[in-house]
Amino acid sequence: MLKHVQVREYVRALVTGSAPGSPAPSERELVHRFGVARMTVRQALDALVVEGLLERIPGRGTFVARPRQSVSRISGYTEDMNRRGLLAESQTLLARREQAGPGVARALNISEGDAVIHWRRLRRGDSTPVCIEDAYLNEILLPGFLQSGMPTSLYDALEQRGLRPTWAEDSITADRPTAEEAGLLELPVGGVVLRQSRRAMAGDKTVEVSRSVYRADRYTMWVQLGG
Amino acid sequence: MLKHVQVREYVRALVTGSAPGSPAPSERELVHRFGVARMTVRQALDALVVEGLLERIPGRGTFVARPRQSVSRISGYTEDMNRRGLLAESQTLLARREQAGPGVARALNISEGDAVIHWRRLRRGDSTPVCIEDAYLNEILLPGFLQSGMPTSLYDALEQRGLRPTWAEDSITADRPTAEEAGLLELPVGGVVLRQSRRAMAGDKTVEVSRSVYRADRYTMWVQLGG
DNA sequence: TAGTGGTCTAGACCACTAT
């Protein structure tokens, strides 16, 4: 294993979970611990600084950075609702193995007919219906997912498998609901909805494709662009 | 001046404008040209790689990266439409100096009553109405803007003044149009719209606050999240 | 004054690419 990787992962393990502002080992301390040159230690720490895990303060030391609430974290419904101070609840309407149709196959970058997990949920915020979400997951990447008991937060479950999305593209439009959607969302007559399609990737693997329909009177999407 | 900064800026000047894939000077060539150590050159190039300006290919060399069509570029309507292959046209409905109301003042981070430029446009794509946009600009940052003749692209005009937005937050929701909006957008009865509110910053200066209303049947918003 | 990160040197060997 490369030395700078060893040092980097040692430090990462040491500081993950530490409170922001906690000191990381000093460069010279790591030099002695690993018996490497200081440039090697700096290479390791540089990577963690670029990641946003650490920050350096000249003359003081290296510290755990406060997580920059940045674009780089892709949120799912649960996290989104919690950030709004609402309780996220979900009711599974459907969760089964299916064969990918042409659209889902193309979006997931797999072949038509390959196995996908189709998960349809009615999602509530503080007990009132907010959203219907149809998620399609690449089953190859998630063996045993359906059998393992469905989690509340898909993104938490993906994170535990090392597949938390780091990149996503959404397309968003306004529409009127279908009769079924209006029923599930308990929409008043004349209500409108926000439709969101998402393709989410973890590294170079497409893990999720989803279509969500939100009650527009209960949900405003918030998007941050740029650094 | 720090040596690695000298090298970095030399290389930046050399490659900006070069086609993606063009070779940058090799590390050893820069070592000779500047009479510095290779680690110093690597420090300079590392910064440009992190910026996304260069990419390294082991065994081959360092090259101008293809600009990662990234989140970091904030687009306005004109650029957005052009990317869709549509001709962006605008009709100014209103362009005048106003006193900031409480909401606009807070969003622009100025005081109530301060001068703002209010610019209202009907925006077309391939000659059909797509959007009504109300933009409010901080007049302090844009002296003489109203007198200089209104441009087609606000973001181009801001760029020429060194104020192109690098960060923005949008909130997006679905709604039914008002009677005035339906008229301007030539919306059929029962049509729905997408409402977008934007706050855009260039560095630490808030330059634009806008509200846009899009015909949902002619416009789907596309958003890219994460790296 | 002791410790920290920031910068810098002058080499070295490696795996890989292109000719």
Next chain:
DNA sequence: TAGTGGTCTAGACCACTAG
């Protein structure tokens, strides 16, 4: 084979911070 970037060494001096 010559050139490239990737990794690594064993030092050095600086400005800054803290006790």
